[in-house]
Amino acid sequence: MKRVNIMQGKIIEVSNLTKIYDKKIKAVDDISFDVFEGEIFGFLGPNGAGKTTAINVLTTVLKPTKGGAKVCGFDVVNQQTEVRKSIGVVPQELTADEDLTGLENILLCADLYGVPKAEAKKRANDLLELVELSDAAKRRVETYSGGMRRRLELAAGLINRPKLLFLDEPTLGLDVQTRAAIWKYIRSLKEEYKMTLFVTTHYLEEADHLCDRIAIIDHGKIVKLDTPNALKDSIGGDIMEIAVEGDPQPLIDTLKKMPTVREVSCKEDGTCRIKVKSGEQTAPEIINVVINNGLKLKRIWLSEPTLDEVYLEYTGRSIRQEEGSSEAAFKQRLAMRRSRR
Ligand SMILES: Nc1ncnc2c1ncn2[C@@H]1O[C@H](COP(=O)(O)OP(=O)(O)O)[C@@H](O)[C@H]1O
Ligand SMILES: [Mg+2]
Numbered sequence: 001m002k003r004v005n006i007m008q009g010k011i012i013e014v015s016n017l018t019k020i021y022d023k024k025i026k027a028v029d030d031i032s033f034d035v036f037e038g039e040i041f042g043f044l045g046p047n048g049a050g051k052t053t054a055i056n057v058l059t060t061v062l063k064p065t066k067g068g069a070k071v072c073g074f075d076v077v078n079q080q081t082e083v084r085k086s087i088g089v090v091p092q093e094l095t096a097d098e099d100l101t102g103l104e105n106i107l108l109c110a111d112l113y114g115v116p117k118a119e120a121k122k123r124a125n126d127l128l129e130l131v132e133l134s135d136a137a138k139r140r141v142e143t144y145s146g147g148m149r150r151r152l153e154l155a156a157g158l159i160n161r162p163k164l165l166f167l168d169e170p171t172l173g174l175d176v177q178t179r180a181a182i183w184k185y186i187r188s189l190k191e192e193y194k195m196t197l198f199v200t201t202h203y204l205e206e207a208d209h210l211c212d213r214i215a216i217i218d219h220g221k222i223v224k225l226d227t228p229n230a231l232k233d234s235i236g237g238d239i240m241e242i243a244v245e246g247d248p249q250p251l252i253d254t255l256k257k258m259p260t261v262r263e264v265s266c267k268e269d270g271t272c273r274i275k276v277k278s279g280e281q282t283a284p285e286i287i288n289v290v291i292n293n294g295l296k297l298k299r300i301w302l303s304e305p306t307l308d309e310v311y312l313e314y315t316g317r318s319i320r321q322e323e324g325s326s327e328a329a330f331k332q333r334l335a336m337r338r339s340r341r
Contacts, residue, residue: 010034011164011196012041012058016067019053019220027053029220030067035198037163040190042211043200044311046319050220051200052092055168058198059089072164085113088162090153092169092200096141102128102152103137106159113160120159127155131185147178154185164196165189171206179203183210204307204319214307218315232305235313237262238279239303242286243271245296254289258282270298275309 012035019028027050035041043051056062058071060080069076072086096105103124110120128137131151141149150170157165170186171179183206189195201207207214208228215225224231244251248266255264255274260282263275276282279302290297311319 009037011037012069012071012198014058014067014069017054017057017064017069018066019050019057019062020065021053026220028057028064031217031220031222032067033215033222033225035196037196038190038194039212040186040197040199040210042207042214043198043217044202044204044207044211044214044307044319045200045217046202049202049217051202051217052168053220054217055089055166055198055200059087059166060084085160086163088157088160088165090157090165090167090170092172094149094153096149096152096156098142099140101138101140102133102144102148102155105141105152106156109156110159115159123159123161124155127158130158130188131155145178147174147181150174150178150182151185154182158189162195164198167197167199169200169202171201171203179206186210202319204311208307216311216314223314224310228307231307231310235305235310237275237277237305239305239309240274240276240279240283240286240300241271241303242274242290242300243269243298244290245270245298246294248272248295251290251293251295254293255286258285258289260285275305 014034015032017028017031018026020026029050031054043054045051053062057064058069058076060076060083063077071083074082074086076083097108100108106124106127107120110124115123125134125137128134131154133148133151133155136144136148141152144152154167154170157167167186171182174182186197186199187210190197199206199210211228213225213227214231215222216231217223224234226234248270252264252266252272255261255272260277261274262277264272266272274282274286283300287297287300308318
């Protein structure tokens with residue numbers, strides 16, 4: 001199901017975009033897609049998939065090797081200044097200066113964009129309020145938590161009132177609660193300012209909850225692009241879960257041999273997740289198998305496929321296996337930043 005109301009003008013048009021590093025590393029491999037005005041568009045993929053490279057080309061930081069893109073109607077190679085004026089960018093690497101206050105950092109950004117001083121001050125205060133940092137505005141960024149830094153970056157990315165905002169892994173390394181808070185700001189930007197957002201992430205929940213459409217990116221290629229619901233529908237079939245009492249192993253062996261069963265995975269507590277072609281058809285068969293194996297059925301229920309299953313279906317592996325510890329990632333980045341100074 002496509003959401004027709006968001007399909008207004010194209011704000012990003014990417015055609016056959018390729019980026020090769022050092023003549024050998026194909027980070028982005030011949031991708032084409034459009035982003036429509038007013039939508040939250042997600043690039044979902046594991047580390048190394050090519051998300052940051054794609055953003056860097058779209059924001060004119062890198063030149064494409066082949067193909068091209070138009071952003072806000074401007075060419076990313078021949079009209080770089082125009083592109084930069086129309087967009088905001090919140091990069092993956094935190095860029096705020098830790099020795100300056102939050103307010104000073106935003107004013108610095110305003111200066112970079114040529115926003116007049118009086119206007120900059122007003123906008124900075126408004127933005128700090130938007131991301132709930134007014135109270136911390138005059139504190140040095142060094143004293144900020146990870147979530148506060150991200151919110152500051154978000155505010156800084158908005159100083160030139162862009163129509164289109166690029167966010168590269170906006171919640172990387174943040175805890176679940178802080179991630180949810182960032183999502184709230186991102187949604188409010190879309191709703192209140194009618195802004196278009198291009199977000200990259202390797203968090204499935206983030207893509208699922210936040211994005212109107214998602215491109216699944218793997219090894220530099222777009223393997224699938226659609227709304228989260230359509231992606232889930234596209235893998236077809238139902239997920240059945242059953243809870244049994246007793247040793248489920250013989251049951252698993254039997255289930256795996258059934259032609260209507262695609263996949264079975266069981267947990268130690270005796271709950272099994274069964275991917276079937278049709279829940280309605282297979283449920284009675286499964287109940288029979290449980291009884292024939294002398295097991296007691298405690299519970300049976302149908303559930304929706306998750307985006308993880310979608311990801312698995314199209315890339316052949318689970319994104320969860322590749323998610324490193326977010327805490328570790330944050331610490332590593334902080335260490336990297338400190339070492340550069
Ligand atoms: N400056 C660079 N020089 C060479 N290779 C790079 C550079 N930046 C990224 N890569 C490589 O390109 C691929 C895509 O990286 P990246 O775009 O950062 O992916 P993601 O943001 O999805 O994690 C990776 O294999 C990465 O190692
Ligand atoms: Mg990246």
